[in-house]
Amino acid sequence: MRKQPVKVAIWGFGAMGSGMARMLLAKKGFEIVGVCDRNPAIVGKKMREVLGLPAVADDIRILPDIDSVVGDRSCDVCLLATDSFTHKAFPKIRWLLERRVNVISTAEEMTYPEANQPDLATQMDAIAKANGVTVLGTGINPGMMMDLLVIMMTGVMADVEKIRVSRVNSLSPFGETVMSEQGVGLSLEEYAQKKAKGEIAGHVGFRESVEMMSKALGLGIDRFEQQMDPIITAVDRKSPYGFAKAGHVTGIDMRSQGYVGSELKIEMSHPQQIEPQLGGVRTGDYIDITGQPPVHLAITPEIDGGIGTIAVCVNMIPHVINARPGLKTMIDLPVPRAILGDVRAMIEEDVR
Amino acid sequence: MRKQPVKVAIWGFGAMGSGMARMLLAKKGFEIVGVCDRNPAIVGKKMREVLGLPAVADDIRILPDIDSVVGDRSCDVCLLATDSFTHKAFPKIRWLLERRVNVISTAEEMTYPEANQPDLATQMDAIAKANGVTVLGTGINPGMMMDLLVIMMTGVMADVEKIRVSRVNSLSPFGETVMSEQGVGLSLEEYAQKKAKGEIAGHVGFRESVEMMSKALGLGIDRFEQQMDPIITAVDRKSPYGFAKAGHVTGIDMRSQGYVGSELKIEMSHPQQIEPQLGGVRTGDYIDITGQPPVHLAITPEIDGGIGTIAVCVNMIPHVINARPGLKTMIDLPVPRAILGDVRAMIEEDVR
Numbered sequence: 001m002r003k004q005p006v007k008v009a010i011w012g013f014g015a016m017g018s019g020m021a022r023m024l025l026a027k028k029g030f031e032i033v034g035v036c037d038r039n040p041a042i043v044g045k046k047m048r049e050v051l052g053l054p055a056v057a058d059d060i061r062i063l064p065d066i067d068s069v070v071g072d073r074s075c076d077v078c079l080l081a082t083d084s085f086t087h088k089a090f091p092k093i094r095w096l097l098e099r100r101v102n103v104i105s106t107a108e109e110m111t112y113p114e115a116n117q118p119d120l121a122t123q124m125d126a127i128a129k130a131n132g133v134t135v136l137g138t139g140i141n142p143g144m145m146m147d148l149l150v151i152m153m154t155g156v157m158a159d160v161e162k163i164r165v166s167r168v169n170s171l172s173p174f175g176e177t178v179m180s181e182q183g184v185g186l187s188l189e190e191y192a193q194k195k196a197k198g199e200i201a202g203h204v205g206f207r208e209s210v211e212m213m214s215k216a217l218g219l220g221i222d223r224f225e226q227q228m229d230p231i232i233t234a235v236d237r238k239s240p241y242g243f244a245k246a247g248h249v250t251g252i253d254m255r256s257q258g259y260v261g262s263e264l265k266i267e268m269s270h271p272q273q274i275e276p277q278l279g280g281v282r283t284g285d286y287i288d289i290t291g292q293p294p295v296h297l298a299i300t301p302e303i304d305g306g307i308g309t310i311a312v313c314v315n316m317i318p319h320v321i322n323a324r325p326g327l328k329t330m331i332d333l334p335v336p337r338a339i340l341g342d343v344r345a346m347i348e349e350d351v352r
Numbered sequence: 353m354r355k356q357p358v359k360v361a362i363w364g365f366g367a368m369g370s371g372m373a374r375m376l377l378a379k380k381g382f383e384i385v386g387v388c389d390r391n392p393a394i395v396g397k398k399m400r401e402v403l404g405l406p407a408v409a410d411d412i413r414i415l416p417d418i419d420s421v422v423g424d425r426s427c428d429v430c431l432l433a434t435d436s437f438t439h440k441a442f443p444k445i446r447w448l449l450e451r452r453v454n455v456i457s458t459a460e461e462m463t464y465p466e467a468n469q470p471d472l473a474t475q476m477d478a479i480a481k482a483n484g485v486t487v488l489g490t491g492i493n494p495g496m497m498m499d500l501l502v503i504m505m506t507g508v509m510a511d512v513e514k515i516r517v518s519r520v521n522s523l524s525p526f527g528e529t530v531m532s533e534q535g536v537g538l539s540l541e542e543y544a545q546k547k548a549k550g551e552i553a554g555h556v557g558f559r560e561s562v563e564m565m566s567k568a569l570g571l572g573i574d575r576f577e578q579q580m581d582p583i584i585t586a587v588d589r590k591s592p593y594g595f596a597k598a599g600h601v602t603g604i605d606m607r608s609q610g611y612v613g614s615e616l617k618i619e620m621s622h623p624q625q626i627e628p629q630l631g632g633v634r635t636g637d638y639i640d641i642t643g644q645p646p647v648h649l650a651i652t653p654e655i656d657g658g659i660g661t662i663a664v665c666v667n668m669i670p671h672v673i674n675a676r677p678g679l680k681t682m683i684d685l686p687v688p689r690a691i692l693g694d695v696r697a698m699i700e701e702d703v704r
């Protein structure tokens with residue numbers, strides 16, 4: 001087994017990045033060698049202080065400049081938790097790859113960058129290969145629940161006719177930013193205005209999920225569509241950070257379709273709202289695949305999106321270190337898994 | 353994309369092998385180059401005739417000797433569907449690997465041969481590497497439903513406390529051999545006698561599943577137990593090939609446990625019976641993992657074991673061809689997936 005710890009840097013110390021730090025500190029064989037974030041509230045502070053953990057002598061400080069955090073081959077991997085879109089994450093990813101550091105990005109578009117940024121995808125693949133390292137984008141969705149798990153389930157099938165996948169989750173645990181981005185509490189008129197201004201975020205990642213499935217299965221999807229609609233509540237709903245009066249917006253229903261010619265092959269549905277039980281909605285991850293044999297899968301309640309994304313990113317570290325160099329997606333790498341023992345036992349020593 | 357077809361030989365043309373042939377013939381980019389079976393009822397016959405398919409001019413004949421079917425590098429992969437136990441499959445696997453042919457075995461023990469045959473596992477790994485090819489064992493169970501899918505679901509988890517996995521299936525579709533092996537219709541006394549003589553098969557593969565999960569997660573399971581008990585029906589049950597009077601055996605309940613020290617970490621349950629609905633049993637694949645976040649997954653009804661095994665073996669062909677040489681298990685390779693397009697698009701040309 002490898003002797004030296006698996007060295008990790010974290011770029012972006014919000015809910016995701018700090019959650020990853022907490023998870024890494026609870027595991028055997030990892031060392032967090034640096035944290036980069038520009039948020040003035042935490043810059044210069046010690047990492048454990050920010051995490052609310054007991055102080056240790058050799059704790060690291062959160063620094064605002066990545067140059068002070070990552071140098072050439074100074075760590076095995078950098079967890080990049082700063083962006084949702086590939087074009088925003090790209091300069092950071094390039095910088096890291098050129099320092100011969102593997103990268104795992106939480107950017108939704110990075111789970112399958114080919115879908116929205118084929119040119120950047122080609123560039124990242126070339127830069128990663130030139131530097132002998134690997135870059136992967138992942139998360140709970142896109143990355144797992146509405147794509148990789150579907151792909152995995154088709155592995156038991158001789159033929160697939162149609163895929164329906166649905167993730168029904170509650171927004172109640174989320175804070176004010178999410179309430180605003182998802183339009184919670186707005187009247188229909190206010191919603192229409194905000195949507196027209198592009199201020200309603202909805203879910204980023206349907207195109208990535210659909211194209212990842214199409215590529216993995218050889219499905220040949222040639223047309224992609226998506227819709228975004230407000231979910232109107234019939235009763236008042238209240239969550240810690242949100243309130244929607246009866247008749248107002250309680251969340252967003254997003255749907256998407258992938259076609260081969262005129263044939264609908266993939267149907268995605270992702271309604272998110274506060275207090276879904278007040279609308280008679282049972283949260284969960286649901287996969288229904290018609291074909292031979294048919295598959296009807298339900299995970300209830302849904303896999304928690306916050307902890308889930310944190311866990312997937314950390315759990316993929318050994319696979320990314322072991323991978324051949326280049327841009328990888330979840331369909332290229334071995335099945336994700338929890339890390340319960342010493343992570344160093346999962347590193348193949350002979351591959352790099 | 354690779355120009356020549358992916359060439360496949362099939363060794364063992366029973367329900368599994370013939371089902372794989374049927375599946376391969378329905379896909380693009382495969383060619384079945386040979387079939388080996390010793391069953392006098394089919395030896396010398398043309399493959400499509402045995403499959404009940406329309407005749408074609410260049411059809412192949414089923415031959416009894418593997419020497420006439422496979423030669424040095426004469427195909428990309430051989431699907432070996434002849435045995436349940438590693439020590440029985442081993443001489444065939446060695447023979448194939450030495451002809452520089454990749455191997456996918458349906459033998460239950462081969463899904464994780466390290467568990468029951470560590471010496472043979474080491475030998476197979478060395479022979480495969482020496483010949484630049486790969487050997488994999490897989491199937492629906494062990495191989496997918498009670499191990500790989502569990503491992504995949506832990507990928508969204510920051511911590512795992514305990515795993516409970518259950519596969520509840522119907523034996524009604526199966527024929528006379530299975531009825532006899534599973535004791536269907538016996539009195540309790542007859543069951544006890546047959547069990548004492550080792551004539552009750554039950555499920556082969558719990559130890560393989562438990563050790564595969566332990567290895568993948570770094571769980572450190574150090575004690576394995578399993579139990580086999582008859583399922584007694586309260587009412588008469590009748591299936592096409594089976595009949596169990598009230599008070600008689602209608603199937604077998606198998607259970608297994610994996611411990612770390614005195615702590616129960618993995619609990620497996622696999623009751624198989626005819627007409628389960630008459631006992632108030634809902635068939636399905638169920639996974640419950642306590643930890644952070646918890647996972648509660650249900651697939652209802654259960655994934656069909658026959659088609660499922662056929663599909664997994666065929667679907668893993670591209671992954672096995674693309675793999676680095678050696679003995680592989682499902683945890684080493686990318687996520688299984690259906691093959692809906694031309695399989696040649698899934699072959700990485702630069703790796704061998």
